[in-house]
Every structure is written in C-alpha cells, then in structure tokens.
Amino acid sequence: MENADLRQAKLQINYHEPVMLAECLEGLRLSDASLVGGTFVDCTLGGGGHSYAIANKLSPAGTLHSFDRDEEAVAFATKRMATIPVEKSPKFVVHPVAFAKLGExxxxxxxxxxxxxxxxxxxxxDDSSRGFTFVGNNPLDLRMDRREGVSAQEWLRSVSADDLADALRKNADMDRAYKLATRLVEVAVKTAAENRDILPSDVKAIVEAVFPDKRRDVNSLLARVFQAVRMEVNGELAQIEQSLTAAVDCLKVGGRLVVMSYHSVEDRCVKDTCAKFEKACICPENLPVCMCGGNHQRLKKVNRKPILPSDEEIARNSRARSAKLRVYERV
Ligand SMILES: C[S@@+](CC[C@H](N)C(=O)[O-])C[C@H]1O[C@@H](n2cnc3c(N)ncnc32)[C@H](O)[C@@H]1O
Known part of the structure; x- marks a missing residue:
C-alpha cells in the first residue's frame, strides 16, 4: 500500500511538478533556523508544490500567504495544504486574487x-477545456481567472492589427508579426460573421500560411502566438511589474525576493523592474552631479547570473527546460 506522502507526491506531480524546488527554498533561506517562525509569500500557488514545501520548513509560529487568481488552482492547493499535520502547520492564508494586489x-x-x-x-x-492549448481544438479563452476580463476570442475580435502585431513582437519576439496579425484579425471578423468560435485550428492554418517554410516548427510558432495573446488577455507584464514593485515594500530588510521565469520576455520584465531598485542614485541621467543623496538602493542581486535547472531536472521535467531563477535581497 502506498503511504499518504507518496500519494500526495503523485497527485502533485500530475497537477504540476514544482521547478527548481531546492533552489527556491535556498533562495528564500528556508534552511536558516532563525526564519522557521517567519512570514513568507508564495505569489503563484498553482498546484501548491512550492507552498507545500515552504510550509513544511516553517514552524507553527510561521505564516505563509499564497496567491493565485485561478480558482481551480486555489481549490486544489488548499486541499493539499490541509494535509500538513495541524501540530506542524504554520498559519496558512490563501489570497484568491491577482498578485498585483500584493501591496493591498x-x-x-x-x-x-x-x-x-x-x-x-x-x-x-493540460486541461484543454480551459482553452489554454491548441491540443483539443477548444475555443480560445486563455484567461487564468475566467471570472474576470475578456477571453482571448473576445480580445481578438476587438483588437486592431497594429496592436496585435505589437503584442506578438513584444510578448513573443515574433517575426512576420504584422502579417500574422492581419490574418488573425480577418479570421476574428469572419468567424464572428459566421457566428462561430475562433478555434486553434484557425490559428494553426494562419501560422502555416504565414510561415510556409517546412523547417519552421509549427507547434513552437503556435505556442508563441498563444503566449503573446495569453499575456495580453491576462495583463501579465503589468501584473509582474506592479507586484514586484509592491514586493520591495513588503519585504523586511534582509528579506529575499525569488523569481522564476520561463521565457525571455518575462525574464526581461523581472530584470528591468528589479534593476530600478538596485540603483543607489535615482537622478535623471542628464544631471551632471547626484542630487538625490545616492542612498536609494533597495534590492541587491544575490547571484550575479540567474540560476538554471540541472540537466537531471530537465531530463525528469521538460517544463524546467527554460526556467531562470533570480534571487534578490532587500537592503
Ligand atoms: C507555474 S504555476 C505555479 C506552480 C506552483 N509553484 C506549483 O509548484 O505548483 C503559476 C501559477 O500562478 C498563477 N498566476 C499567474 N499569474 C498570476 C497573477 N498575476 N496573479 C495570481 N496568480 C497568478 C497561475 O494561475 C498558476 O496557477
């Protein structure tokens, strides 16, 4: 018979296997005995993999706040967190809202x-009914929180070709962005006139027409189009910038900010947002001498370069492949 821990681990891995778990815990300094009664925040609860491990490091005197804007993730992970024995469990507070609300x-x-x-x-x-994937050919939704905002389909029906092309370039470094955008807007109009949904197969046909070169991998191009649209529909870059800015205020001096991203656009947003807080001087660049006092630095890098997953982790979990972990300390 499997024991309860093994069953939990399997359940978790089916939902989402946490990436660079040991590195994240180390970044948060959770092996430091003086922090077991501390207060930690997991801004992306998901399947609860990282939250569960953080909670297990904390004592009952500690507190863990976990955020997720996806109500299914919150329901799943809350159940999982409840399996930590009461006598060991820290105070656990779920915030079922977007992490841009961190400061509130x-x-x-x-x-x-x-x-x-x-x-x-x-x-x-993997859940094709959520419309996050082109496998399953379900109507494009792409919202993390389906109670808020507009679906990808509605967004594609309202956006101009210029704005869509900008989103494809900005969020996914897409080439031929304007051509793709024009075709996508045409399909959005055509399917609305036919009173039917925009399906991933419509998007795939456009990608194949715009990139006829058979050497280009259609699935990875399609994944980038989905990524670009998903990032707009969820306001992802604005969420990251707003939340990281609030995080700097929430941290105590010496507190750690640990951020894992999965593609260059996300990573650039993290790096650029944090860079603003790494500067001691915030004077305009054209000022010949510093007038601000030069004591504005609020973050310092703990590692000069981002931490990458081991080959062994990538072999076990292909999702880890593109992960980059940045660790900062509040000064
Ligand atoms: C990569 S998963 C996290 C997985 C989690 N660390 C685990 O080990 O199971 C990212 C999660 O963050 C949530 N998320 C992404 N952006 C968010 C935002 N702006 N506000 C709140 N939750 C967000 C998603 O809904 C998703 O559940």
Missing amino acids: EIAANSVDGILYDLGISSHQV
Missing part, C-alpha cells in the same frame, strides 16, 4: 521572503 493584502516591511513561479501550470495547459 500584505503589510509593508512584514515579510521574510517572497516567491514567484511565473506563467501557467502544467494543469492549466
């Missing part, structure tokens, strides 16, 4: 470590 939900200077595991979970991708 968490007090300033109150937190020892904050984790972000950005993007979407394997479960969100």
Whole structure:
C-alpha cells in the first residue's frame, strides 16, 4: 500500500511538478533556523508544490500567504495544504486574487521572503477545456481567472492589427508579426460573421500560411502566438511589474525576493523592474552631479547570473527546460 506522502507526491506531480524546488527554498533561506517562525509569500500557488514545501520548513509560529487568481488552482492547493499535520502547520492564508494586489493584502516591511513561479501550470495547459492549448481544438479563452476580463476570442475580435502585431513582437519576439496579425484579425471578423468560435485550428492554418517554410516548427510558432495573446488577455507584464514593485515594500530588510521565469520576455520584465531598485542614485541621467543623496538602493542581486535547472531536472521535467531563477535581497 502506498503511504499518504507518496500519494500526495503523485497527485502533485500530475497537477504540476514544482521547478527548481531546492533552489527556491535556498533562495528564500528556508534552511536558516532563525526564519522557521517567519512570514513568507508564495505569489503563484498553482498546484501548491512550492507552498507545500515552504510550509513544511516553517514552524507553527510561521505564516505563509499564497496567491493565485485561478480558482481551480486555489481549490486544489488548499486541499493539499490541509494535509500538513495541524501540530506542524504554520498559519496558512490563501489570497484568491491577482498578485498585483500584493501591496493591498500584505503589510509593508512584514515579510521574510517572497516567491514567484511565473506563467501557467502544467494543469492549466493540460486541461484543454480551459482553452489554454491548441491540443483539443477548444475555443480560445486563455484567461487564468475566467471570472474576470475578456477571453482571448473576445480580445481578438476587438483588437486592431497594429496592436496585435505589437503584442506578438513584444510578448513573443515574433517575426512576420504584422502579417500574422492581419490574418488573425480577418479570421476574428469572419468567424464572428459566421457566428462561430475562433478555434486553434484557425490559428494553426494562419501560422502555416504565414510561415510556409517546412523547417519552421509549427507547434513552437503556435505556442508563441498563444503566449503573446495569453499575456495580453491576462495583463501579465503589468501584473509582474506592479507586484514586484509592491514586493520591495513588503519585504523586511534582509528579506529575499525569488523569481522564476520561463521565457525571455518575462525574464526581461523581472530584470528591468528589479534593476530600478538596485540603483543607489535615482537622478535623471542628464544631471551632471547626484542630487538625490545616492542612498536609494533597495534590492541587491544575490547571484550575479540567474540560476538554471540541472540537466537531471530537465531530463525528469521538460517544463524546467527554460526556467531562470533570480534571487534578490532587500537592503
Ligand atoms: C507555474 S504555476 C505555479 C506552480 C506552483 N509553484 C506549483 O509548484 O505548483 C503559476 C501559477 O500562478 C498563477 N498566476 C499567474 N499569474 C498570476 C497573477 N498575476 N496573479 C495570481 N496568480 C497568478 C497561475 O494561475 C498558476 O496557477
């Protein structure tokens, strides 16, 4: 008979296997005995893999706040967190809202470590009814929180070709962005006139027409189109920037900010947002001498370069392949 821990681990891995788990815990300094009663935030609860491991490191005196805007993820992970024995479990507070609300939900200077595991979970991708994937040919939705905002289909029916081309370039570094955007807008109009949904097969036909070169991998091009649209529909870059800015206020001096991203656009947003807080001087660049006092630095890098997953982890979990982990300390 399997024991309860093994069953939990299998359940978790089916939902989403946490990436660079040991590296994230180390980044948060959770092996430091003085922090077991501390306060931590997981901004991306997902299947609860990282939250579960953080909670297991904390004592009952500690507190873990976990955010997710996806109500299915919150329901799944809350059940999983409830399996931690009461006598061992820290205070666990779920925030079923977007992490851009971090500054409204968490007090300033109150937190020892904050984790972000950005993007979407394997479960969100694998559940074709969520419309996150081109496998299954379900209508395009792509929202993490289906109670809010507009679906990808509605967005494609309202956006101009220029704005869509900008999104394809900005969010996925797409070439031939304007050509793709024009075709996508045409299909959005045509399917609306025919009173039918825009399907992934419509998008695939456009990608194949715009990139006829058989050496280009259609699935990876399609994944980039989906990524670009998903990032717009969920306002992902604005969410990251707003939340990281709030995170700097929430952290105590010495607290850690640990951020894992999965593609270059996300990583650039993390790097650029944090870079603003790494500067001691915030004077305009054209000022010949510093007038601000030069004491504005609020973050410092813990590792000069981002941490990457091991070959062994990539072989075990292909989703880890593109992960980059950045660790900062509040100064
Ligand atoms: C990669 S998964 C996290 C997986 C989790 N670390 C685990 O080990 O199971 C990312 C999660 O963050 C959530 N998410 C992404 N952007 C968000 C945002 N702006 N606000 C709140 N949740 C967000 C997604 O809904 C998804 O469940």
